[in-house]
Amino acid sequence: VTKLLNQWRQGFTRREALSGFISFLAASPLLHAQRDPWPLDQHRRYLGFDELLTAFDFEPVFRANVPLSIYDVTAHGTDSEFTLKRNRDAF
Structure with missing residues (x-):
């Protein structure tokens, strides 16, 4: 002790x-x-329509206007790269 x-x-x-x-x-x-993975969301400038060239340019606008659960499924897919490609094509 x-x-x-x-x-x-x-x-x-x-x-x-x-x-x-x-x-x-x-x-x-x-x-x-x-x-927060996007800490400056409200301070970022969105591109104008003449500057949006690819689906990746639309992604910040999409994320700001849909619920997070829908964004996660659409942006990250669920099972494989094939699902991710289909989601991006649909978007």
């Missing part, structure tokens, strides 16, 4: 423990997952 008590007494200081905990949180993938 005394060995454990001595280890506890010689453990981390509060400052070291807090520093380690903050470092752990900063490196956590959960913190990164909370970030």
Whole structure:
């Protein structure tokens, strides 16, 4: 018991423990997952009709005007590259 008590007494200081905990949180993938993938959506300029040349140019306009679930299925497909190609052709 005394060995454990001595280890506890010689453990981390509060400052070291807090520093380690903050470092752990900063490196956590959960913190990164909370970030918005399109953080500047409202500040981006959409291209004019004369500048829209391909389906990829229409994608930001499409994303802004449909629900996220519909955008995800259309933009990313569901099963394979074939599905993604069909979705892009349909769009």
